Amino acid sequence: MTRTAAIAIAGAIALAAGAQAAEIRVLNWKGYGTDEPWAVAAFEKATGHTVVHDYFNSEQEMLTRLRTNPGAYDVVLINSAFTRQAAAEGLIQPIDTAGMKNVADLAPNLAGNPELAFDGKVWGVAWVWGVTGIAYNTEAMDRPDSLEVFWDPAMKGRVGWRDDALESVQFAALVTGQSINDIRDLDAVRDRLARLMPQIRVFWSSENDWNQFLAAGEFDVATYWSGSAARSKTHFGLPVEFVIPREGAIGWLDGLSIPAGSANVEAAKAFIDWMIDPEFYVKWDTEVGAPASANLKAAAALPEDAFNRRVLGDPANIARVEIMKPVSDADRERFLALWQELKAAAQ
Amino acid sequence: MRGPVPLLAPAYLWLTLAVFLPLSAMGFFSLVSDIPVGGRAWTLTLDNYAEFLARPFYAQLLWRSLELGAVVTGLCLLIGAPCAWVLARTIRGRWREALFILVILPFWSNGLVRVFSWAIALRGGGVLDWAVNAILPWDVRVNLMFSWWAVVIGLVHSYLPYVILTGYVAMQAIDQRLIEAARSLGASRRMILWRIVLPLSLPGLAAGAVLVFVPVVGSFMEPRILGGRAGTFFGTVIEDQFTAVFNWPLGAALSFILLAVVLAVLAAAAPILRRSQ
Numbered sequence: 001m002t003r004t005a006a007i008a009i010a011g012a013i014a015l016a017a018g019a020q021a022a023e024i025r026v027l028n029w030k031g032y033g034t035d036e037p038w039a040v041a042a043f044e045k046a047t048g049h050t051v052v053h054d055y056f057n058s059e060q061e062m063l064t065r066l067r068t069n070p071g072a073y074d075v076v077l078i079n080s081a082f083t084r085q086a087a088a089e090g091l092i093q094p095i096d097t098a099g100m101k102n103v104a105d106l107a108p109n110l111a112g113n114p115e116l117a118f119d120g121k122v123w124g125v126a127w128v129w130g131v132t133g134i135a136y137n138t139e140a141m142d143r144p145d146s147l148e149v150f151w152d153p154a155m156k157g158r159v160g161w162r163d164d165a166l167e168s169v170q171f172a173a174l175v176t177g178q179s180i181n182d183i184r185d186l187d188a189v190r191d192r193l194a195r196l197m198p199q200i201r202v203f204w205s206s207e208n209d210w211n212q213f214l215a216a217g218e219f220d221v222a223t224y225w226s227g228s229a230a231r232s233k234t235h236f237g238l239p240v241e242f243v244i245p246r247e248g249a250i251g252w253l254d255g256l257s258i259p260a261g262s263a264n265v266e267a268a269k270a271f272i273d274w275m276i277d278p279e280f281y282v283k284w285d286t287e288v289g290a291p292a293s294a295n296l297k298a299a300a301a302l303p304e305d306a307f308n309r310r311v312l313g314d315p316a317n318i319a320r321v322e323i324m325k326p327v328s329d330a331d332r333e334r335f336l337a338l339w340q341e342l343k344a345a346a347q
Numbered sequence: 348m349r350g351p352v353p354l355l356a357p358a359y360l361w362l363t364l365a366v367f368l369p370l371s372a373m374g375f376f377s378l379v380s381d382i383p384v385g386g387r388a389w390t391l392t393l394d395n396y397a398e399f400l401a402r403p404f405y406a407q408l409l410w411r412s413l414e415l416g417a418v419v420t421g422l423c424l425l426i427g428a429p430c431a432w433v434l435a436r437t438i439r440g441r442w443r444e445a446l447f448i449l450v451i452l453p454f455w456s457n458g459l460v461r462v463f464s465w466a467i468a469l470r471g472g473g474v475l476d477w478a479v480n481a482i483l484p485w486d487v488r489v490n491l492m493f494s495w496w497a498v499v500i501g502l503v504h505s506y507l508p509y510v511i512l513t514g515y516v517a518m519q520a521i522d523q524r525l526i527e528a529a530r531s532l533g534a535s536r537r538m539i540l541w542r543i544v545l546p547l548s549l550p551g552l553a554a555g556a557v558l559v560f561v562p563v564v565g566s567f568m569e570p571r572i573l574g575g576r577a578g579t580f581f582g583t584v585i586e587d588q589f590t591a592v593f594n595w596p597l598g599a600a601l602s603f604i605l606l607a608v609v610l611a612v613l614a615a616a617a618p619i620l621r622r623s624q
Contacts, residue, residue, distance in 0.1 A: 332592050344404035344408050
């Protein structure tokens with residue numbers, strides 16, 4: 001039933017858009033929803049538009065690609081912390097959401113997040129959100145409830161960490177009682193991260209890394225993204241549980257944007273509308289594992305024991321999550337220098 | 348036009364396109380305050396080079412990369428020279444062809460694939476761990492993954508063929524009669540090795556060493572994948588500037604410092620290289 005319904009919905013989108021068959025190019029993280037083969041196939045079958053994917057490994061790489069290849073992409077996934085920067089650099093265009101039938105069902109605070117909708121225009125359609133927190137091997141240790149687990153002497157050499165300067169600094173800020181968006185005491189952060197270094201066994205950089213390292217017993221506890229943790233559990237059958245630590249967690253919101261110079265705006269809008277469709281989301285979350293949807297109807301359509309209702313649906317958990325704001329280039333470079341210096345000192 | 352100019356033109360054109368232009372673009376980037384795209388304001392500055400001096404960890408990592416380059420080059424020579432000798436002098440006919448293909452085979456596969464296959468071999472519970480435990484009666488844990496040695500192993504494997512191939516060419520050209528003459532005059536095997544074989548194969552081995560040393564000092568992929576926490580080198584720091592913070596000017600300046608240091612190392616080694624001509 002879901003397949004035919006999906007096709008019917010996508011078909012309606014195509015008719016509404018009155019679009020001709022086009023090839024749309026999507027720029028995203030690999031394995032992050034838009035490139036699910038069944039979703040692409042359903043979309044292609046319904047609309048006649050073909051979908052080609054290109055991937056990036058970091059947000060900066062995504063921006064670099066948009067800067068150096070104007071007109072090469074039609075849909076791009078941009079984290080809300082970068083949407084303003086992309087718009088200010090003229091890399092993306094505002095989206096006229098009229099005619100996108102699922103936009104009305106988006107959670108107002110996410111769709112209207114000032115980092116996605118500003119200057120009276122929509123620059124990114126809220127797609128999914130989630131948190132970066134702690135994920136651990138349930139067979140190897142007890143449930144941690146605090147970020148202090150990463151500094152626990154018993155976990156020395158058992159910690160996995162993402163080799164990302166900003167995220168490292170933000171976690172250290174949380175554990176020292178600071179806001180991730182307003183880090184005042186960088187010395188405390190440096191001190192914390194210096195003590196973290198000997199605890200780290202390995203740096204992970206992708207979901208694939210993370211799953212392999214956990215399965216091979218390289219680490220027992222690691223920083224991780226909530227949606228990916230759900231995927232590790234449901235899709236790969238790994239003994240993983242996700243925790244939102246009591247100090248707080250780094251929240252993020254991903255939006256789908258249309259790059260400036262896209263020649264297939266209507267087709268791109270149809271694709272984005274399909275991406276926020278409950279039909280797509282329920283299948284993505286139940287069969288593959290996904291972050292939390294920004295679409296309220298989609299979240300409500302999940303089974304009751306679903307991770308995205310159980311963990312991310314708990315109001316006490318959500319209250320501790322702080323959504324990340326944009327970070328200036330100067331701060332980024334400062335954090336990277338700090339992080340590199342600590343890594344160099346730990347050699 | 349007369350003389351050698353028209354004949355040399357294609358070579359110079361190629362050098363201009365492939366070497367001079369990209370290098371001068373990077374040279375330009377290393378001298379600006381911000382990358383001139385998207386209407387960003389920029390000025391000419393030396394700050395990027397000053398940054399290297401202001402933060403001692405850059406120099407520390409550069410030294411670490413040079414050390415890595417020296418160790419990997421040394422190991423490649425230690426393993427590669429005997430291999431080249433066996434290939435050039437001992438084995439003949441079809442076997443030589445077969446071994447030759449085995450030496451070149453790694454070149455046919457993507458570098459990333461080779462590194463990932465090492466990751467599978469080196470990690471705990473991996474192929475190496477399994478094999479060692481299958482042979483030895485007592486329980487040993489072999490987990491070399493995410494260590495300095497994992498990086499060295501991956502790099503030696505990647506660059507060893509350069510030394511074998513250049514060494515092979517030089518050793519094959521050694522006149523057999525020289526060795527026979529030395530032997531008939533009563534030279535020991537060691538003396539033949541030190542006085543005839545090594546000096547005559549030095550040009551090839553030196554060329555191989557340069558081919559290994561230069562890319563290893565700037566390597567970033569192998570350290571990142573195999574090194575884990577121990578995988579921070581000068582090359583990975585440069586890569587971070589380009590991919591993680593879009594700070595091309597600093598990345599370009601660090602690259603040029605690396606280039607200068609590598610050229611200085613090669614200049615210091617020049618007497619050895621020249622003597623071997």
